[in-house]
Amino acid sequence: MRFMIVVKSTTKSESGAMPEEKMIAAMATYHEELAKAGVLLDASGLKPSSQGWRVRYSGSKRTVIDGPFAETKELIGGYTIIQVKSQEEAREWSRRFPNPVGEGDDAEIEVRPFFELDDFAPSEAVDRFRDMKLGGKK
Numbered sequence: 505m506r507f508m509i510v511v512k513s514t515t516k517s518e519s520g521a522m523p524e525e526k527m528i529a530a531m532a533t534y535h536e537e538l539a540k541a542g543v544l545l546d547a548s549g550l551k552p553s554s555q556g557w558r559v560r561y562s563g564s565k566r567t568v569i570d571g572p573f574a575e576t577k578e579l580i581g582g583y584t585i586i587q588v589k590s591q592e593e594a595r596e597w598s599r600r601f602p603n604p605v606g607e608g609d610d611a612e613i614e615v616r617p618f619f620e621l622d623d624f625a626p627s628e629a630v631d632r633f634r635d636m637k638l639g640g641k642k
Contacts, residue, residue: 506545506587506618507594511604512611513579518552518572530602538586538597549582591617 517523523531538544550556553571560567573579581604588594598615605611621638624630 505590505594506585506620507591507598508616508618509584509586509598509601510580510614510616511549511582511584512613513550513553513576513581514605514611515576516605517581518554518576518579520552520554523549524606527602527604527606534600534602535584537600538584543586543588543593543597545585545587547582547584550580553579585618 535544535547538547553573556571558569558571558573560569584601586594586597588597594615594617598613601613603609603611604613621630621633
């Protein structure tokens, strides 16, 4: 089972401010533990939304909207992807995730399971994803 641990953006991260060394060290320690346990698939921080864009769909029309985006609480500041045996194991790892804004401050992370190809009914389209080795089935 794969899960994404989503770190929400803050006003500070959206300003482009780099995290303090203490936070980088705490994240490095946590991610080293994930790697040693063999459950870490990927992790990264994201640059501010001012350096990104969105694509809005309206019927068949696509419109590119450049950042920054106003609703900081709805933006993703970073992520960690893990692959574990159960939802309970994912909960345990997420409980150990360092406070992304620093200990003592209020923050929130979100954890979401990925759809796996086995969640879908068999079909030619699903097989195409299997052939690409995507969707958690190697």
